[in-house]
Amino acid sequence: MPRSLYARSLSETLKIKSASAMASRSFHSGAFTATLVERPAPGPDPTEPSAIEDAFVFAVWQGEMFRRELWIDGRPIPTEQPLSAGAFSFLDLRQRSSALFRAPVRTVLFHLPKAIFKEISDESGGPQIDELMLRPGRPYQDKVVAALAQAFLPALEQPDHASRLFVDHVARALAVHALQTYGGLAVPRCRGGLAPWQRRRLLELLDANLGGDLTLADMAGACDLSTRHLVRAFGESFGMPPYRWLMMRRIERARALLGDGRMSIAEIALACGFADQSHFTRAFTKATNLSPAAWRRQMRF
Numbered sequence: 001m002p003r004s005l006y007a008r009s010l011s012e013t014l015k016i017k018s019a020s021a022m023a024s025r026s027f028h029s030g031a032f033t034a035t036l037v038e039r040p041a042p043g044p045d046p047t048e049p050s051a052i053e054d055a056f057v058f059a060v061w062q063g064e065m066f067r068r069e070l071w072i073d074g075r076p077i078p079t080e081q082p083l084s085a086g087a088f089s090f091l092d093l094r095q096r097s098s099a100l101f102r103a104p105v106r107t108v109l110f111h112l113p114k115a116i117f118k119e120i121s122d123e124s125g126g127p128q129i130d131e132l133m134l135r136p137g138r139p140y141q142d143k144v145v146a147a148l149a150q151a152f153l154p155a156l157e158q159p160d161h162a163s164r165l166f167v168d169h170v171a172r173a174l175a176v177h178a179l180q181t182y183g184g185l186a187v188p189r190c191r192g193g194l195a196p197w198q199r200r201r202l203l204e205l206l207d208a209n210l211g212g213d214l215t216l217a218d219m220a221g222a223c224d225l226s227t228r229h230l231v232r233a234f235g236e237s238f239g240m241p242p243y244r245w246l247m248m249r250r251i252e253r254a255r256a257l258l259g260d261g262r263m264s265i266a267e268i269a270l271a272c273g274f275a276d277q278s279h280f281t282r283a284f285t286k287a288t289n290l291s292p293a294a295w296r297r298q299m300r301f
Contacts, residue, residue, distance in 0.1 A: 030113030
């Protein structure tokens with residue numbers, strides 16, 4: 001999974017050892033990045049001002065409470081204290097910001113280059129959205145943003161177990177939600193599912209890439225569709241997003257191999273695209289309510 005230069009810069013700015021990050025390449029114009037930042041102790045001094053960049057950040061706070069002071073272009077930003085879990089604040093990286101943390105930090109940062117907004121606007125056929133109706137540094141409550149951050153946490157905590165299709169799906173969901181809710185973008189509904197040849201082509205691609213290396217952009221290109229149209233049409237045709245279908249297909253193949261009995265559970269895990277045996281066991285148990293070993297024993301009787 002691609003790592004992020006933004007995460008590396010963030011680690012240096014916050015003076016922390018490292019920040020776990022994942023990047024989605026589902027957009028042609030730039031990389032969407034999700035980063036988990038954890039700092040167990042408050043900092044004695046404000047951070048260095050952030051670098052100027054044509055991008056935006058949604059910082060979604062995790063944990064019980066969060067306290068910090070914030071300056072944007074050298075001006076203090078009043079904020080409600082403390083910030084509750086699930087709240088987010090918005091930063092415009094065209095302005096320099098610095099912060100003084102009064103409590104341990106645990107937050108998910110969604111980093112969106114502004115070029116992504118233009119790409120989504122072009123796909124929708126509407127006017128370009130240049131700004132979001134959000135005030136930098138102020139706290140906001142948004143159940144969708146909070147839920148997407150929660151959905152991303154397991155992937156950030158165990159990047160080797162994450163599906164690229166899942167990362168792409170959440171990235172696009174967050175970007176479109178931000179533009180619709182805070183930019184006024186009207187996204188027309190794409191009616192109709194996939195054509196038969198598109199269905200066949202996608203199933204071939206997914207079966208050949210159970211390891212999750214396939215991206216939404218790869219799938220859209222194979223069907224001559226925009227990524228937005230691909231996601232909607234796939235859902236109408238199969239009743240689920242691509243990443244969920246991929247997981248279902250992994251489990252189906254694993255059942256067949258477990259029943260065959262010639263491969264070990266560790267070998268089956270790798271053959272079906274899981275990072276390791278523990279990842280396979282968790283996913284299989286969640287899907288079937290039985291561990292792979294228990295399922296194999298049951299099949300023998």
